[in-house]
Amino acid sequence: MEIEIVTADDSNLTRRIAEDLRQRVRAIPGSLRKPIAVTIGPVALRREVTQRTGGVILSAYTSSQVWHAIGATQPGVEISGVYAEPNPADQLGLVALLYRRPVRVAAILSSDAAFFRPLLPSVSIEPFGEKDDINKVLNRMAQTQVLLALPDRAVFTTENVRNILLSTYRHGQGVIGFSADMVKSGALATTFSDLQDINIQLTEIIAAYALGGDLPPPQFPRYFRTIVNEGVARSLNLALDDGIRHYARRPVGVPR
Structure with a gap:
């Protein structure tokens, strides 16, 4: 082979x-x-x-x-x-577990990440252009409860990440990150x-x-576990339980 x-x-x-x-x-x-x-x-x-x-x-x-x-x-x-990066559908499933009620979820996207839009029919999309100021974009979505962070290189630059995490924290918004490192830096949670x-x-x-099958289109990770920043969860008055901490999809024979 x-x-x-x-x-x-x-x-x-x-x-x-x-x-x-x-x-x-x-x-x-x-x-x-x-x-x-x-x-x-x-x-x-x-x-x-x-x-x-x-x-x-x-x-x-x-x-x-x-x-x-x-x-x-x-x-x-x-x-x-x-x-x-994680599947946005799994991330939204994590949002449902964390909040246990309908919440408004927003994502910030540049034109380079427009392919995400069809995957996010229930998410409010905030466009981000080359000349946009990230703080002004964040202020526009101040009434949104959750920011779904997507790995858009135009949005989540080294300079912007700190501003995003500080602003959302001040507004009482949870950030669903796209990596475990992002959660350790102040995002609420992610699958990984x-x-x-x-x-x-x-x-x-x-x-x-x-075995003779066709090659599938590119896909998001099928198997995952969850990491939660428990300090951020407490600040947002979110009650955590094992259903959240153990939210996962594991390969057959591989423990959670």
């Missing part, structure tokens, strides 16, 4: 991801109709999209925004993968997927393809 793990650096994390994935794909039965390159991170994905002339590219550990920015592949190359979760999902995609 021709499966190549493509990396662009030799960091400890990249080596761990690649070795775990190699162990998993060795056990996949069947044969592939086309060779598959699994790219670890955005640099490896960009390189493969530019250079590969046939087969399949499976992208992993790359945000949906970067995936969409890369655009069409070379003729004859199929591309799919698993995005790096570790390398085991992502690698199991990639293995399932490859296994289904080897």
Whole structure:
């Protein structure tokens, strides 16, 4: 079975991801109709999209925004993968558990992240342009109870993140982050997927393809757990229970 793990650096994390994935794909039965390159991170994905002339590219550990920015592949190359960030549907499920009542949820999106809009029919979208001031945008949504943070590089810059977290805290708004690190920095909560979760999902995609299935479109992580900033939850008068702390979807045989 021709499966190549493509990396662009030799960091400890990249080596761990690649070795775990190699162990998993060795056990996949069947044969592939086309060779598959699994790219670890955005640099490896960009390189493969530019250079590969046939087969399949499976992208992993790359945000949906970067995936969409890369655009069409070379003729004859199929591309799919698993995005790096949480599924907005799972994040909204977490909002429902946290608040236990209908609340207004907003998201701030630039034009580069417009592909999120069809996924958020119940979310109020605040547009963010190149010349917009993040504080003015935040003031416009001051009556919204929840900000759903999406990995939009135009919005969540290093300079903006602190302002966003401080402003929403002052307004009594909960921020559903897009990474565990964001929760540790002051967001309310998020779902998150570790390398085991992502690698199991990639293995399932490859296994289904080897059995004669079609290559699916790119997808958000299927398996996840939850992290909550309990200090922020207390400040928002949110009562936490095990249903929130253990909100998860785990692979068969893998504990919560």
